[in-house]
Amino acid sequence: MLKLNKKDRGDIMDHKVITLSREFGSGGRDIGKKIADELGYDFYDKELIEAAAQRSGIDPEILEQNDEKLNTRFSPSFNSMNSIIFSTSQLSLNDRTFLAEAEIIKEIANNKNAVIVGRCANYILEDYKNCYNVFIHANLEDRMERAHKAYGLPEKKLKEAILTADKKRSSYYNYYSDKQWGKAQNYHVCLDSSCLGIDKCVEILLTMVK
Amino acid sequence: MLKLNKKDRGDIMDHKVITLSREFGSGGRDIGKKIADELGYDFYDKELIEAAAQRSGIDPEILEQNDEKLNTRFSPSFNSMNSIIFSTSQLSLNDRTFLAEAEIIKEIANNKNAVIVGRCANYILEDYKNCYNVFIHANLEDRMERAHKAYGLPEKKLKEAILTADKKRSSYYNYYSDKQWGKAQNYHVCLDSSCLGIDKCVEILLTMVK
Numbered sequence: 442m443l444k445l446n447k448k449d450r451g452d453i454m455d456h457k458v459i460t461l462s463r464e465f466g467s468g469g470r471d472i473g474k475k476i477a478d479e480l481g482y483d484f485y486d487k488e489l490i491e492a493a494a495q496r497s498g499i500d501p502e503i504l505e506q507n508d509e510k511l512n513t514r515f516s517p518s519f520n521s522m523n524s525i526i527f528s529t530s531q532l533s534l535n536d537r538t539f540l541a542e543a544e545i546i547k548e549i550a551n552n553k554n555a556v557i558v559g560r561c562a563n564y565i566l567e568d569y570k571n572c573y574n575v576f577i578h579a580n581l582e583d584r585m586e587r588a589h590k591a592y593g594l595p596e597k598k599l600k601e602a603i604l605t606a607d608k609k610r611s612s613y614y615n616y617y618s619d620k621q622w623g624k625a626q627n628y629h630v631c632l633d634s635s636c637l638g639i640d641k642c643v644e645i646l647l648t649m650v651k
Numbered sequence: 652m653l654k655l656n657k658k659d660r661g662d663i664m665d666h667k668v669i670t671l672s673r674e675f676g677s678g679g680r681d682i683g684k685k686i687a688d689e690l691g692y693d694f695y696d697k698e699l700i701e702a703a704a705q706r707s708g709i710d711p712e713i714l715e716q717n718d719e720k721l722n723t724r725f726s727p728s729f730n731s732m733n734s735i736i737f738s739t740s741q742l743s744l745n746d747r748t749f750l751a752e753a754e755i756i757k758e759i760a761n762n763k764n765a766v767i768v769g770r771c772a773n774y775i776l777e778d779y780k781n782c783y784n785v786f787i788h789a790n791l792e793d794r795m796e797r798a799h800k801a802y803g804l805p806e807k808k809l810k811e812a813i814l815t816a817d818k819k820r821s822s823y824y825n826y827y828s829d830k831q832w833g834k835a836q837n838y839h840v841c842l843d844s845s846c847l848g849i850d851k852c853v854e855i856l857l858t859m860v861k
Contacts, residue, residue: 625786626788630855
């Protein structure tokens with residue numbers, strides 16, 4: 442039996458954690474990496490998968506396949522980690538991946554300065570006083586351009602791919618948290634990287650944390 | 652006949668405008684005033700009423716009574732200023748107030764450095780390239796404390812008063828714009844004044860604009 446308790450680290454800690462949610466193609470990952478480099482913080486995006494695999498014993502390939510993904514067909518009873526007690530045998534691979542990553546995210550937040558990208562980290566750490574929660578968004582045109590350059594997606598399918606990726610991220614977030622993805626009130630700082638540019642976003646977030 | 656055209660100032664201008672939307676009691680007005688003082692910008696909150704009265708010839712008391720208010724009973728045909736052509740005689744006092752303030756807001760944005768609080772200014776100026784749109788929010792407890800100190804509202808009615816004020820602001824915004832109040836994607840920067848504090852919000856917004 443497993444119960445996740447979010448209310449355990451409301452005390453103030455010396456180190457800081459920045460969680461970074463992002464629209465697909467907004468440059469959120471790049472911004473997070475630059476802040477981490479600038480501040481000398483550890484950076485976690487895909488790196489969480491390996492850490493969660495080591496900690497949970499789950500095959501890293503299975504974690505990778507289910508990372509930030511949602512398949513509601515296999516998890517009818519799971520809609521908030523706040524109050525539900527469940528047996529791990531009842532859980533879908535998506536749920537087990539989420540829980541394994543949540544444990545690692547809390548472990549990181551308890552112990553070190555870090556930037557953590559995605560994976561509902563702002564919700565998992567919402568009662569952590571040492572945590573800044575950031576959301577990065579951008580206009581569709583800029584995101585299409587960035588996705589084309591960064592991921593080599595064909596131009597014809599760019600818009601559809603971006604909207605589908607956003608839909609998946611918001612569904613994942615809205616499902617595992619009791620909050621709404623992209624609603625300003627769920628973050629401490631939200632930034633438009635189209636208007637501000639990547640470097641200005643980094644500068645603002647350094648101002649936030651210093 | 653009157654048609655508001657929002658697409659007329661997409662060019663880059665030397666001066667800057669900061670529009671500031673805010674949850675009731677979040678300290679948004681104070682933050683806006685401090686930024687304006689720090690940058691030497693003109694500051695417009697209630698000041699818009701007097702300016703709109705002078706420009707429109709409408710009695711300032713009527714504008715004050717209808718400022719940032721919505722009475723849908725008297726304005727069944729008005730839901731977006733983007734494309735509707737209408738006769739001023741058909742308009743409610745709320746609509747006339749909105750339009751008079753919108754004209755002043757565009758006039759300000761065309762001519763000077765300014766901070767403008769509320770009144771859908773971010774929507775009215777959404778195509779102005781010299782404009783930063785900011786949203787300030789805070790947790791309910793902090794807002795209750797601020798509202799109690801600033802406006803002397805009785806403690807028993809604080810929560811209700813705040814939620815009602817927010818509801819009015821969001822209804823007003825959602826009605827006159829085609830956007831959603833408090834959705835991160837509708838602003839360039841959103842800040843949580845509870846987590847960050849007023850001074851840090853000011854510092855971040857100065858970083859944004861400089």
